[in-house]
Amino acid sequence: MPVKKKRKLPDSDDHEHRNKITSFTRPAIRSARPINAEKPFSSKKCLAWFHEYAGPDKVVGPEAMEKFCEDIGVEPENIIMLVLAWHLEAVNMGFFTKDEWLRGMTLLQCDCTERLQSKLDYLRGELNDTVVFKNIYRYAFDFARDTDQRSLDMDTAKTMLALLLGRTWPLFPVFHQFLEQSKYKGMNKDQWYSVLEFSRTISTDLSNYDEDGAWPVLLDEFVEWRKTRSLS
Incomplete structure (x- = not known):
């Protein structure tokens, strides 16, 4: 996912900006099953995971994004990062806000690095679905x-x-x-x-x-x- 470091994150209350991505680019996302039924998804753990990368602006920015990609074993330019951003409904390329992170990771049932790594094949496989790919393609315009x-x-x-x-x-x-x-x-x-x-x-x-x-x-x-x- 290309990173534009010059872009500044808008205020979280900037509804006009957040509505930049039109609703028709967002189909219903299929919930992914937890990888271990004995350890259900934890919102608290997911939030703590977010704060491992979020800086003082309470957002995962370009530098933290590089570390995040390194931890999950995916290059920032890999298309999987675009698929992940689509799941998070991320508005700004190179940035994940807390709300985006919690919403998307909850749907994916990922609250730690290992769980997200276990979903990489799932994310990659979505590109083979013509309808999903079309939505990701359309999302990419507003995202970029x-x-x-x-x-x-x-x-x-x-x-x-x-x-x-x-x-x-x-x-x-x-x-x-x-x-x-x-x-x-x-x-x-x-x-x-x-x-x-x-x-x-x-x-x-x-x-x-x-x-x-x-x-x-x-x-x-x-x-x-x-x-x-x-x-x-």
Whole structure:
């Protein structure tokens, strides 16, 4: 999960900011079973676990996040961290608040490092569910964008697309090259959502792409650019 250290955490009462992530990106989350029925989930233990990482601002920030990732054995840039953030409904990339931590970890039934480690395969497996993946993909747009911006800056968009689609979309390397040389400085929500739909429905040779369809101009230009390169 890329970390933006320059971002400051908003006040916990800033409801407008917390509503940045639209409700439709959040499906009902399936509760995970405790790993040991003899030791039920403990909210008190979960809170103590949070405070092992939280600083004076009562939030797990970028430096503490690195330590947290080290402890659970996951690189900060690993997509599992994005899946975890989605479960926590985290608003700010690189930050977990106490409320986010307690809500998400309670649903996952994780109150310590070992229990979360035992759920890593579960979190990874969720990416294979097309509906869940779509929700995580949509969540990533609001999660990664700066609070005062309506679009993702292009560098962040490329990083997140590589994380989400880089290993599964055959055309991603070509699309990335297109973005590198394009005039676009950012990506809006409609473009972001459409890229996923494009990756799922359009064949690698682009033969089923309908130029008169309701695709954003960004993708029309990508198709034209790709076909021009293929002819040269």
